[in-house]
Amino acid sequence: MSELAFIAIDWGTTNRRAYAIASDGAVIQTLRDDKGVLSVAAGSFVGEVAKIRKRLGDVPVLCAGMVGSTRGWVEAPYAQCPAGIDALVERLVWVEPGRTAIIPGVAQLHGRCDVMRGEEVQVLGAVVSGMAPGDALLCQPGTHSKWVRMKHGQIADFRTAMTGEMFALLRNHSLLGDFLKADVVAGPAFQEGLELATDNHLLSDLFGERAAVVLGQRDVDDTASRVSGLLIGSDVRDQVIAAGGTVYILADQALGALYAAAVTATGARPVMLDSHAAFLAGITAIWDTIDGH
Amino acid sequence: MSELAFIAIDWGTTNRRAYAIASDGAVIQTLRDDKGVLSVAAGSFVGEVAKIRKRLGDVPVLCAGMVGSTRGWVEAPYAQCPAGIDALVERLVWVEPGRTAIIPGVAQLHGRCDVMRGEEVQVLGAVVSGMAPGDALLCQPGTHSKWVRMKHGQIADFRTAMTGEMFALLRNHSLLGDFLKADVVAGPAFQEGLELATDNHLLSDLFGERAAVVLGQRDVDDTASRVSGLLIGSDVRDQVIAAGGTVYILADQALGALYAAAVTATGARPVMLDSHAAFLAGITAIWDTIDGH
Known part of the structure; x- marks a missing residue:
């Protein structure tokens, strides 16, 4: 068995x-629980990391995600x-000197403002591991879906949509x-929603979904999938995707399948990547870049 | 003083x-209170109308609005x-025979589905009174903004957006x-929001508003007006307004001014109409069309 080198924590809002x-x-070894940032009291992060070390081993810890936000442990600027692995390493915030560091998020200040925390490790990991090329469009669907344009292996620019x-x-x-109580499935109703999204009438199309059911013109069980298709279709169509281009999708299987269908509907090609593998590749690349360990 | 002929009630969800x-x-005489449909218990509508008759006079009553919905007195189909005054009169629902009637809403079933309840009286009133021509585009901003295309004095088609x-x-x-706690004002920040709406990136532009404040690039007090401009701008730009055309706006002064600014930004011409006068003209035209009074 290989020697333990460090512990990586992907510390999000709820998980x-x-x-x-x-x-x-x-x-x-992997631990997973629902001790996200929102369920950890201010001042309790040191103790939480000590508990994780007790279970996994007494080595340095690298944390990524919302743990570096104002609601987290400390705010990591x-x-x-454009930002690559080096830029993240330069700005690591050592909350326990030499022992525990928080990886900064990435901000876009030129032109349109945008921010990310945690996704930067995944997208850079996807590129350094060769899962995606150094010049590529990556998509991370979710509550706030991220669309990241990589150039020369760096995060060149990105756009977040509040789709989820x-x-x-x-x-x-x-x-x-x-x-909207039914489950969303990537079937015909979802495809109809994608088609509706091409009209670019989001605010009125949403009202129309209700009217169609009220008027008995459509099955209410289809509405959740149609509205999901409308929103995800709008999200995907808002992006600049080169004709016939490729979109690398980092997501769990269910949401990934919905975005893959939406990308396909625009004529582009979706490629599904393993988001956990990408995270591990990214944080390992950060670890390898830190001097003096 | 003229003789009392009938009582008109504009009976909405909350007022x-x-x-x-x-x-x-x-x-x-006019009465106004907050006894909207949601604050009247099922079975209490008869008593409510009796109280209004006691105050205003013992004459026939015509009701319009959400009082004719499933949450109201009875559902008026x-x-x-296309629907004009005659179509509404044909479908009046007499909840107290010869005494009290509910005016039906209007549904659009061809092509895109949509529904209205109450707005039909206003838009038809605007036309029968000559406030707007018989072929015109009318806009009723609100929680659910209505865009109504009139042809030959009838409601030809319409579109509702859930902007508010x-x-x-x-x-x-x-x-x-x-x-978004600040008041919305029709100033420079609202205009910036209108400009942003031309990009057609609603889901990501909304996220960008938060990011710009978080990054210290914009005053948080401007955000409500910018987001309002983005939403109202998207609403207006989703409509088919002929170049240099006219939009007749039926709204209170504050919301009407925001929509007028958004219409102007598209190169069209806003004309503000008095929505209460339009309602009165419409319901009086309905009254005059009912046989046998």
Whole structure:
């Protein structure tokens, strides 16, 4: 068995994954729980990391994600685009000197403003591991979907859409809410939603979904898939995807399949990547770049 | 003083206005309160109307608006486009025979589905009174903004956008919520939002508004006006407005001014109409068309 080198924590808003990583990059052990940033009290992060070390081993820890936000452990100032592995390493925030560091997020300040925290490790990992080329368009669907344009192996620019949050807002709080209780599936109703998205009438198409059910013209069980198709279709169509180009998608299988269908509908080619493998490749590349370990 | 002819009630979801109307169309008296449909228990509508008669006079009552929805007194089946005053009169639902009637809403079933309840009285009133021509595009901004195309004095087709509801969802429930507490004003920030709407990137532009404030690039007090401009600008740009054409806006002054600015930004000409006067003209035309009174 390889020697334990460091612990990587992908510490998000609601979930957390910790990996014990060997000097050759192999994952020795993984922990996963729902101790996301929002369920850790201020001042308790040191203790949380100590508990993880007790379980995985007494080695340095690298944390990525919302743990570096104002709601997290400490705020790690963003690196700016264009940003590669080196830029992240330069801006590491050592919360326990030599022992525990937080990886900064990335900000875009030129032109349109945007921010990410955690996704930078995945997209850079996808490129350094060769899963995606150094010049590519990557997509990370989710509550806030990220579209990242890589150039020469660096994050050149990116755009975040509140696609997943919008679906949740509509389902939990809008007049359409009662119509959106069914599961979303990548079937004909979802495809109809994608088609609807080409009209570019999001605000009125959403109202029309309710009217069609009220008027008995459509099955309410199709509405969630249609609205998901409308939102994801709008998200994908808002991006500049070269004709016949490739979009590398980092997502779990269910959401990834929806985005792959939406990308295909635009004439581009979706390629699904393993987001956990990309994260591990990225954080290992960061670890390897840190001096003096 | 003219003789009292009938009582008109504009009975919406959260508010109610009752008008005592003379045989010559003049308004003798007006009542206004917050006894909207949602605050009247099922079975209490008869009593509510009796109370209004006690105050305004013992004459026939015509009700319009959400009082004719499933959440109202009884569900009044929609008239279908194209619909004029005659179509509404044909489908009146007499909840108290010869005494109290509910005016149906209008549904669009050909092509895209859509529904309205209450707005039909306003738009037809605007045309029968000569406030707007018989072939015109009318806009009724609000929680659900209506865009109504009139042809030969009838409602030919229409489109509803959930613009106002979307702003409320974002302010009350989204990650952007804390950034949207300021009042919306039709100033430079609102104009910037209108400009942003021309990009057609609603889902990502919304996220960008938060990022710009987080990165210290923009004053948080501007965000509500910018987001309002982005939403209203998207709403207006989704409509087919002929180049240099006219949009007749039926709204209160504050919201009307925002839509007028958005219409102007597209190169069209806004004309503000008095929505209460339009409602009165419409319901009086309906009254005059009913046989046998």
